[in-house]
Amino acid sequence: MPDDLQVKDEPPAPVLLVTGLSGAGKSTALKVLEDLGYEAVDNLPLSLLGPLLAVPGGHRLAIGIDARTRAFSPELVLQAMAEHATPERPIRILYLDCSGHELVRRFSETRRRHPLALDRPAGDGIAMERELLSELRRVADVVIDTSDFSTNDLRRAVSMRFGAAGHKSLTLTLMSFGYSRGVPRDADLVFDMRFLKNPHWVPELRPLTGLDRAVSDHVKSDPAYASAFETIVGLLTLLLPGYAKEGRAYLTVAFGCTGGKHRSVAVAEAASAALVEAGWPNAVVHRDRAIGAEEDLPEAVSAEGERKGLE
Structure with a gap:
């Protein structure tokens, strides 16, 4: 990927909820947002979401919240958003998605257990989490599918969407x-x-x-x-x-x-x-x-290259 991307984007939302599937890159996205000037909080207990959203101020805030949170409930997340969002301080959702096959590969390579399947195959936890988060994905303002992304790809994608303040445009x-x-x-x-x-x-x-x-x-x-x-x-x-x-x-x-x-x-x-x-x-x-995939015959399928796992 080129190192000199320059993209104009709409001004970042003052509050951004970062969620999605485990292993899809939420930690990486939050680190990028922190570098871009957001105050980042990861794995926030759901009981603290409402009070944090109620704190006044014009600072940009990125909150990581997902199925790891005790008593996690998409309904409570959406309720907190509805209660505290205002035209002056909108609350947006960034959802990190990924294919099940790629997530299994990442968990296997890093030897991590899925948080919803500590004693079962990672695929079981991925399926449960995808179902649990389906409503948040449906209403998300931005969905980034990281199935084919390296860590650097995700960094660029987040930076392009939330990094540059400017006029609202395509x-x-x-x-x-x-x-x-x-x-x-x-x-x-x-x-x-x-x-x-x-x-x-x-x-x-x-x-x-x-x-x-x-x-x-x-x-x-x-x-x-x-x-x-x-x-x-x-x-x-x-x-x-x-x-x-x-x-x-x-x-x-x-x-x-x-x-x-x-x-x-x-x-x-x-x-x-x-x-x-x-x-x-x-x-x-x-x-x-x-x-490094070679272009052979039009029907050729090159060997899949190794990709770095995303945190």
């Missing part, structure tokens, strides 16, 4: 990905770049990525590239004002190729530059570039 993210690792769960629009000629078949380009000039030039030399790219950017510049007008706060546009290393990366970078020029600031995320 936060646009462009993402490259490999179909061999699945379509991103949070993608709103998806463009398939597998019709372009594959740099994998050029030996000197194979170890490079779409961030390298040689690969980018190779992709752009395809006879179909220019008209397709112009059409895609034209479609996006046509649609984006409508999304913004309808009140969408976040939009993710994904570009896919087989391995997520060459074509999708090159096109996402080019689209980012074109959209900035058209007046649409954006962040670029290359989900699979660092995995």
